[in-house]
Amino acid sequence: MDEAAGTTGGVARVFAVIRALGAAQAEGGRVTQLARAVGLTQATTHRLLAQLVAEGMVEQDERSKRYRLSLDFFALAAQAGNPGDLRTLCRPALLRLCGSLGDTIFLLARSGFDAVCLDRAEGPFPIRSFTGDVGGRIALGVGQGALAILAFLPEAEREEVIRFNLARVREYGVYDEVYLRTEIERTRAQGHAARNTGLLEGMAGVAVPVLDREGRAVAALSVGTLSDRLNAERLPTVVELLKREATALGPRIHPFDATLRRPTQSLAGGQAAVAGRIGPGEGGLDV
Incomplete structure (x- = not known):
């Protein structure tokens, strides 16, 4: 697989996770739930979530362990849209x-x-x-x-x-x-x-x-x-x-x-x- 194809696939996976989080925003999404929604393994989904958390676009509730899109994400979306x-x-x-x-x-x-x-x-x-x-x-x-x-x-x-x-x-x-x-x-x-x-x-x-x-x-x-x-x-x-x-x-x-x-x-x-x-x-x- 060439570098461009790999990059494109990675971006597609990130946005698949973001869309799945958007659909589960009210209650938040667990790794298992999000992995099923996007058709990825739990390990891959967890890695993508960790990257999004590091960028400030996703947050994890310490008690429930559920993930949600962060306020920073919505602020960025508001600026872009x-x-x-x-x-x-x-x-x-x-x-x-x-x-x-x-x-x-x-x-x-x-x-x-x-x-x-x-x-x-x-x-x-x-x-x-x-x-x-x-x-x-x-x-x-x-x-x-x-x-x-x-x-x-x-x-x-x-x-x-x-x-x-x-x-x-x-x-x-x-x-x-x-x-x-x-x-x-x-x-x-x-x-x-x-x-x-x-x-x-x-x-x-x-x-x-x-x-x-x-x-x-x-x-x-x-x-x-x-x-x-x-x-x-x-x-x-x-x-x-x-x-x-x-x-x-x-x-x-x-x-x-x-x-x-x-x-x-x-x-x-x-x-x-x-x-x-x-x-x-x-x-x-x-x-």
Whole structure:
């Protein structure tokens, strides 16, 4: 094995461990658990964890012996993910919407074939989302926020995403190509996505795209709430407020924001990274 291949494999293993730690962040992960999750031996996993601890990116609880991503890791991630920066730009809008509507508001941004939750403003009602907390991701087309982004991509990009993501969205049991394309056209015609797929009983969501100066969808503002709070009478008001904020944000998006340049790169290189990473049962609400 040449040196470059060995280095690449080592980096891939480190990030596999980091992702596994992220999935187990609430309770922490044991070496045995993390080794199973990443498909490595316990000895290799322990060595990688020790290196991450030495770098300050991971910490170990002395009592439980469980590992978690450290505060330094999240501080570094915040610096890297907030450069231009979309999250800071949109934060006041999320707070205004949350205060006006009394519901949870999500900011999703496109990352290759996925939508990633960049921020959320928590409402008073207990809800779940496909992307979960900040940093969670879902295939473009699944859930209202990811659908709103997909629907307003340039046609060639949209078709490439559909071809790659179709197998992923089918895993949810209610999607097929006809359904997905119908929802895309509906979203484009209405300017928002607000169809409850019924994947989580009692929950509903509505989202609008945030378009940059070229009319390309780079993000979405999404409301997650109880289905009885998103009835036919209230929906137009919610959509109007979302669209008002999204329209105001679009012209202010920095064209060189590094967060938003990533999706313009070739999608081909991201296929292996996302394939199989998101499966059914990891979320629920259409946001």
